[in-house]
Amino acid sequence: MLEQLYGWIRSLAYFMVFSAVLSHVIPGQAYKKYIRFFTGLLLVILLLTPVMKLLGMGQEFSAIYQGTAYAEELRQIQEAGAYLEDIGSGEGLPANGGKPDSAEPGPEEPDTKEPEAEETGGNRISVEEIRIGQ
Known part of the structure; x- marks a missing residue:
């Protein structure tokens, strides 16, 4: 029982030192209020930990x-x-492979045939050439 109490007090001391160092390291006053709020919440949780353990919560x-x-x-x-x-x-894919229904290519779509793909066995497919932006 005394070892648990000693461990709890030690963890509180470590936390207080850590929060003090953190509040001095943070630049500017704008963030200090957020750091104090967050460390205050953690301190409440640390203080309530033994009470929750005693009650089985x-x-x-x-x-x-x-x-x-x-x-x-x-x-x-x-x-x-x-x-x-x-x-x-x-x-998950459309039947036409995601292409528009019209057979003519649009202004963004080049008028070239897609490269032929070969199945090399298993789940691998090799493609001869890929052209982007032509």
Whole structure:
């Protein structure tokens, strides 16, 4: 119990020294109020940490955070997987390859044939030549 108290007091002392150094290093008065606000919030959290541990609230907060962080990561992974599946199946691309329906090239489109592509096996495709801006 005394070791935990000593560790808590030590972390508070480190934080106070760090915040004092930070407030002296920041140039200009405009940012100092933001630094003081942020360090004040962190100080409140540091002061409440032992109280939350005694009441068992620390585990509840960490479980809530881990649950929401896990749900967000899972959602991002599922979206990325769905996007990659769309690309792999060709559903994400228009049937004409993204070109306009007219057969004549527009002013930005050069009147040249696209280079032929060869399949070399597996998932690799080699292209003979790429011309940009002609």
